[in-house]
Each structure stands twice: as structure tokens, then as C-alpha cells.
Amino acid sequence: MIERDPLQRVLYIDLSKRRFWVKYRPDLFEKYIGGAGVASALLHEECPKGTDPLGPDNPIIFAVGPLVGLFPMASKTVAMFKSPHTGNLGESHAGGRSAVSIRMAGYGAIVIKGTSNIPIYLSIFNDKVQFHDARAIWGMRSHVVGRVIREREKGTGIRSIMRIGTAGEKKVSYACVVTETYRHFGRLGLGAVFGSKKLKAIIIGGKRSLPVTDKKRYKEAYDEVFKRILETPSLKKYHDLGTSLNVLPLNKKKALPTRNLEQACFEHAEKISGEHLAQHFLGRRLACAHCPIACIHLAALRTPYEDEPYFYKTTFISYDYELIYALGSMLGIGDPEGMLHLLDTVEYIGVDALSAGVTLAWTTEAYERGLISEKETLGLKPSWGDYKTYQAMLERIVTQPNDFYKALAKGAEYAAEIYGGKDFALTFGKNEMPGYHTGYGGHLTFLTGARHSHLDSAGYSYDQKLRPEELTPENLAQKLFNEECYRQIISSLVICFFARSVYDYPTIARLLSIAGFEFSEEDLKLLGKRILRQKYNFKYREGFSLDNLRIPKRILETISPHGQLKEDFFRKAIAVYKSLLTSD
Numbered sequence: 001m002i003e004r005d006p007l008q009r010v011l012y013i014d015l016s017k018r019r020f021w022v023k024y025r026p027d028l029f030e031k032y033i034g035g036a037g038v039a040s041a042l043l044h045e046e047c048p049k050g051t052d053p054l055g056p057d058n059p060i061i062f063a064v065g066p067l068v069g070l071f072p073m074a075s076k077t078v079a080m081f082k083s084p085h086t087g088n089l090g091e092s093h094a095g096g097r098s099a100v101s102i103r104m105a106g107y108g109a110i111v112i113k114g115t116s117n118i119p120i121y122l123s124i125f126n127d128k129v130q131f132h133d134a135r136a137i138w139g140m141r142s143h144v145v146g147r148v149i150r151e152r153e154k155g156t157g158i159r160s161i162m163r164i165g166t167a168g169e170k171k172v173s174y175a176c177v178v179t180e181t182y183r184h185f186g187r188l189g190l191g192a193v194f195g196s197k198k199l200k201a202i203i204i205g206g207k208r209s210l211p212v213t214d215k216k217r218y219k220e221a222y223d224e225v226f227k228r229i230l231e232t233p234s235l236k237k238y239h240d241l242g243t244s245l246n247v248l249p250l251n252k253k254k255a256l257p258t259r260n261l262e263q264a265c266f267e268h269a270e271k272i273s274g275e276h277l278a279q280h281f282l283g284r285r286l287a288c289a290h291c292p293i294a295c296i297h298l299a300a301l302r303t304p305y306e307d308e309p310y311f312y313k314t315t316f317i318s319y320d321y322e323l324i325y326a327l328g329s330m331l332g333i334g335d336p337e338g339m340l341h342l343l344d345t346v347e348y349i350g351v352d353a354l355s356a357g358v359t360l361a362w363t364t365e366a367y368e369r370g371l372i373s374e375k376e377t378l379g380l381k382p383s384w385g386d387y388k389t390y391q392a393m394l395e396r397i398v399t400q401p402n403d404f405y406k407a408l409a410k411g412a413e414y415a416a417e418i419y420g421g422k423d424f425a426l427t428f429g430k431n432e433m434p435g436y437h438t439g440y441g442g443h444l445t446f447l448t449g450a451r452h453s454h455l456d457s458a459g460y461s462y463d464q465k466l467r468p469e470e471l472t473p474e475n476l477a478q479k480l481f482n483e484e485c486y487r488q489i490i491s492s493l494v495i496c497f498f499a500r501s502v503y504d505y506p507t508i509a510r511l512l513s514i515a516g517f518e519f520s521e522e523d524l525k526l527l528g529k530r531i532l533r534q535k536y537n538f539k540y541r542e543g544f545s546l547d548n549l550r551i552p553k554r555i556l557e558t559i560s561p562h563g564q565l566k567e568d569f570f571r572k573a574i575a576v577y578k579s580l581l582t583s584d
Helices: 026-032 035-046 098-105 142-152 190-196 215-231 233-252 274-280 321-327 336-349 353-368 387-399 403-408 412-419 440-448 459-465 473-493 505-514 521-541 567-582
Strands: 009-014 019-024 060-063 077-082 089-094 109-113 120-125 128-133 158-163 177-179 183-185 199-206 282-286 296-305 308-319
Touching: 026 035, 035 060, 035 077, 035 089, 035 109, 035 473, 035 521, 060 190, 077 098, 077 190, 089 177, 089 190, 089 521, 098 158, 098 199, 142 158, 142 177, 142 199, 142 336, 177 190, 190 199, 215 233, 215 505, 233 274, 233 296, 233 321, 274 282, 274 296, 274 336, 282 308, 296 336, 308 321, 308 336, 321 336, 321 353, 336 353, 336 387, 353 387, 353 412, 387 403, 403 412, 440 459, 440 473, 440 567, 459 473, 473 505, 473 521, 473 567, 505 521, 521 567
Parallel strands: 009 109, 120 199
Antiparallel strands: 009 019, 060 077, 060 109, 077 089, 089 183, 120 128, 158 177, 158 199, 177 183, 282 296, 296 308
């Protein structure tokens, strides 16, 4: 480890006492590298067993890695906390400028605990932390908060603003944290944790420099990695269309969840596809810091002013595959403008689009089946494709005018436990499903992954590339386990998963050496297992069990590209995965 590298500094902030301090923690970074590895270790240290996720003892932990600011696409920040949505491990990643800003401020990790007695926001610039009264901006929507803080804070250097919308203030369990307007700590409710601490926003920045051991080796390695990124075909596709390029191929395979997964093929997929959006709505492309790909696609939506029909306002709205699935096909919305309006609502109130979409899909089916009525919905009649009603319901999920909307503010599984319909509540480990009905692999990822996310072990990709004879519970579980162990290393370096084909084990070992770390390929593989097991130890400690995982009945009913899925296959694969977590 290079002694003067600021990565080993951890900033601790106590909101209750309005104090902060810094500790040098080379023990953490030399053992766990950074990112997810360091954050999971800090979570064990800072989060007592049984902690209330909305209580003062629940920590907010941000961590970055040694390649941030040095190599392209090492641009993510890991946030870790106890999730108010699942009551267990909360982990969310965000791009934008947050990782570089934390690194330039001189920290490898930040730990925030306690609860303020009034709404506040934090400004962190290099070694200075200030606590600001945020009562004037409490109640503001996320995009307005960013504008206000930018005008107030004139610090120099690379800056990032993390903030919550009204959903976080109201402690909606799947509220998100917005950073740089179009990037998010999206999943598992970090926004609600911010809200519980009366923390409206954080602005962070700095002007540090980063040392390397050998400038010549660094330049050669940088040029090689940069060239490989530019020459990778899949990354060029992400530049051209973004992840929305997945809509039509998945629809063709009949793997696109539609109308709460009553079907897996959407008749209006073409209208909400990446190709259609790029041709008719694309306004801008953006990139995260230190990324040459620019996969962030913004639609320019023009809408007339109500009292001036010949004057228009233009709103830029971020879209990608997961948003299109959750707020498009999953809700039966085939009108691209309607879908974009719904995406905009989700953005400014500040909720996780996936949990919001799946929860509204459960609501629609529950209404159709008579499990709920207009008495619960307060006169609203949810129906597939009706984006205006969904907008109104989202606003009420934030204001929570009755018990029904209070239940929806805690997600699909919680609502189904009260009103019925658990068979079609599409949650895994209490987290709403991502947009893949590709077969056993995709759903096993949601079931066994530490975050219950498609990004944990990418089972959807194995569904598409494994031969039928390779699709056994044992083989699939082993592949998913190996993949998730590898992704612990990627997320400890906080490299964008899109670049995983470039950052293989040999490349990672070489780049870490340039950054002052010495890990062999075998060291990295063992570390990946150790980090994953560390996460699972926290999950077990907080009551999670692989033995009694609920498998939504709906995924067994709707035909997948691999035919009708069988619960017995899932149970066998889960048992194998469990054994791999405990074996040497």
C-alpha cells in the first residue's frame, strides 16, 4: 500500500452530535481492497444486531476503490446499510461523479450514523465537514434540491450531490438517493435511511492527487485498458442504444415480463424499445466520470403549457432497460410518452423504479381480482396501460393518506401479506424482481444473490448461453456462485459491471500492483469468496435463510424460454448454492 494514498482514510460522521473524525484504516483496505469488501466489513463493525433500519444506529456507508480516478470505468460508489425494505443487507451502487468526488476529497470510505434533530445537509470538501440547516429545502423534490445546493456551495474540484426526494422524507421503504440527477443509489431503500436521519443531501468534493508506483507502467496499462474498452462490441452497443437494446431481443425470446408477468411477451414492445426511443426521443447521451462509453440516454419530452398551447417545455428523462420494463411492459404501458411521464414522476419523488413498477403491477392485478377496491385506492381504478392513474397512485404512496397506501409504501410483498395475492407478488427476498423471465438462472440470481438483484450473478446470461444438458441444478448453482464471487472483486474495485470482460483477473492483479496493492489471481478469487460469505454472515445474523425462501408461484406458471419452470429444480439449486457458501 502506498502510505500517502488517501484511500485508507475513513471519515466518520455523527449526525446526532454534529461531529466528525477521520481514522486511518489500512487494515481494511489491505485486506478487502475497497468498495463492497470494505463496506461489508464496516457494516459488521457499525451496525448492531437487530438494529432498526430507520433508527439512529443504522449506518450509511459509502466506499470506493483503489482504481477510482486512475483507470476508466472505475466509477461506481458502493453504499451499504441495513435495508428498511427487506430488513436485511442493503447494498446499492451508483455511478456519476460520486466515486471520484469521494476519492478526490481524500477518503476511501464514509460512515454516517445518528439522527439529526432538524433536517440538514452535509458539505464535505477535503478535510472540512459542515452541517447545514435544511429546513428550507425539506419537502422539495430531488431535482430542485440539487439546483439549490449547487447555488449555495461554491467549492472547487470534482463535486457530487446526493439527495433525496419527498419519498425519502416520508420513509417509503424503497425510496432512492439521486446523484447527479440521472444516477441513483436505486435499490433497497437508502433514501428512507437518509430520511430517517433527517439527512436531505450530501455535497462532496475535493482536489487531491493520486499517486502511482510507476508512471510509465501506469500509462502503458491505462492505454491498453482504454483501447480494449473502445474495441469491445457490447460496450459500443451501450453507447448507441444503452441497455434499452435488450427490450426487443428479450421480447422475441418471450422473456420480457409483461402485466405482472401474466405474459412474457409485450405486443407494444416495439414502441418502447431502445431503437424507437433513440429515433424519436433521444436528446442527449451522458457518461459517468472517467468513462468513454456514455451509456446514459436521456429522452427529450416536449409538453405544451396548459395556458399557452403553442409554447412547450422540454424535460430530459433518463431511461434504460430496467426502467422500461418496470414502468412499461410490466404495467402494460405501450405509449412511450406515457411511460416517460411515469419515469419522470418516479425521478422527482425519488423512488426505486423497479420496486415501484412491480408494486403497482401487483396492485393492478389485485384490483382486477377484487382483493382491493376503490375503497382502498380512494377512488382510483388501476388498469394496464393507464399511466395517469399510476402517476396519481405514486403521489399517494408518498403522502400515504390511508392504510392501503401505507402498505404500498412498503412494497408488494408487505401489501400482499395484508390484502392477499402473494402468489403473484413478484418479490425475491422481499425485493421486487428485475426484468428477466429468461429461465432458471435469472430467478436463481434473484433468490440467492446477496442483493437479490440481476447484477449479483447474472443468471439471465447463463439461461441464454448454456446448452440444455448443462442446465442442471448443480452446474447452474456452481456457475452463479463463481460469478458472484468474481463480482465481489469488481464491486470492491467499484468498476462498472459493463466493463467486466475487460477487467479479468490477470488485468485486475496487474492494475492493483500499479496502484500499490499486491494480489495474485488466486488471492483475488479467495477474497471474492470471503467477501460474499461476509455479506451472507450479516444476512444470516439478521434472520435471512436460504431454507425457507419464498418462490413466487407466478414464475412457475408463465412459460419461460426454457419451458415451464419447476420448483423442485429451484430448491435443489438453492441447496447446492448454500453448500458452496460454507465449503472451503
